[in-house]
Amino acid sequence: MGKCLYCQKSAGIFKKLHKECEEKYLNGRELIKIKSNSFFDKSEVVEIVELENIADNSFIPYNEFEEIMENTFTDNLLNFLDDGTLDDKEEDVLGEYMEHFKLTQEQLNKNDSLGKMVRASILRKLLNGEPSSNRLNIDGNLPFKFQKSEELIWLFQNVELYEQRIKTTYEGSSNGISLRIAKGVYYRTSSFRGHPVKTTNIVPIASGMVALTNKHIYFSSGIKNFRINYVKIITLEPYSDGIGITKDGVTAKPQVFKNVDGWFCYNFIKNISE
Template structure:
């Protein structure tokens, strides 16, 4: 027998005496503990119910079926009841708790189902909005999704109030009250107001005439909410808002009134009695330029006199050819006053009195001007020309 071995011995010799008996029972205890440890390792618990699941298993088949069915039924329940005004919040939360216990749905799974429904279905009433607030308080809904629904509802509510105002159904104060009633996270009410104003302006333009009542509705709305027509976002550069405002200015001029057009820090000095009617931004000015070059033909022959020196025999007659082209001279502001067209940029400034214009050619994106004092054409590009054409007609110069 190898006395250096650490393994228990079961030989008859080893069993002789008390020492051998102890070693025998130690071997039995070791084997029993090893078997129990291995059994615990392979006997898992069901991840749904928490009870023993059997050898090398972590789920009960029936529990898994209950869970799968619960996900389907919970989704159907949320879709049909979450925004149903006939259902109470208490009933909804109680039913969700039943799904959690009976079908082993986790809070994260229930929360995900609710958030998906709330994300793609926007609330349409205060009842639905309060429902989401209660679910958010119960940690079933994130603050982000709640805010998105709140913004969507607030936007729809405010737009409806604006529409009612332009339909002469409510006073302007009711629109202002709607702004104070509903908070609007991470967005500006100005976007909603401009969108509503643009929609109303399109309706005003349908008959091609702005009535005094429509003019009053428009001006009161703009004044109440401090909308500066001369400083609108770029997406409204050619909007219905601009056209309606321009028509109201033309009507002011026809009535002998001065248009209330606000220009912040104007870079030009106006003459006595002169006032701004409109200002375009991002306009490019072009002036006609002449380019000349000398062209012609030569004839005869060249005779070599010496190395590097030739004498040309014959005749050569050339002539000058001139071509006209339009050269960009700057991009800046085109200001229309009651007396002049004024262009201002860092590289070039141009002033043309209406009375000095002998011809005006309108284009879809600008105008071409022929001046009395110059034969060179002048073009301004980057705006709709209809307003300037109507302005000159209205001023009766």
């Protein structure tokens, strides 16, 4: 006899669930989504106890219940950001949702939702001409030596640094005769007639930490450390999970920082350097 995945009672031979239990589970998840979303359109304001009771009666584990509540926060945040900005009222209602349903920073940081909200707030203040300020609480020491009047704005960890490298090879042919002048040594009388072929590759360099301040972007790792003044950056290329930067200089190589919020980095650097 198998046990039902939901109610844990006997499901019968070769069965893993009761259809009615599965239906109750799916309906419960959908009802929690609807009721938690109603907080944002104010069609109905429910208490967390009511939603917890729905979860209990629908065989929904508490970790899944938390995930539903977190996803509601994230979905509405992304909806607010559809126009590219997060205004004061939108940020306030997200904060009220957190407080009303007792969501912690740790819960919302699982998928970086809280971080995305704070970064959107930083951009809004920057665009409004307000001074940039630190919204982070750092535990431990950072490997960066900031300049006077320089303030940390955001920190990304586990960032992969890539650099563009150009490799030159020669393709072509030669003709003429080879004269043997010693054992195993030949000298070809004609010159090599070929042309250089350059290939560009993005190669991994190091993994470390990226800090954005009000003046520079910093990178620190065990093998490579540097900072770039924003005014020295001549190109910016945003990606879904990173950003590409080329700084001024004849020998400067394009660099890509992977595992950062490309949307935030692009807009922050572009606007703070103007």
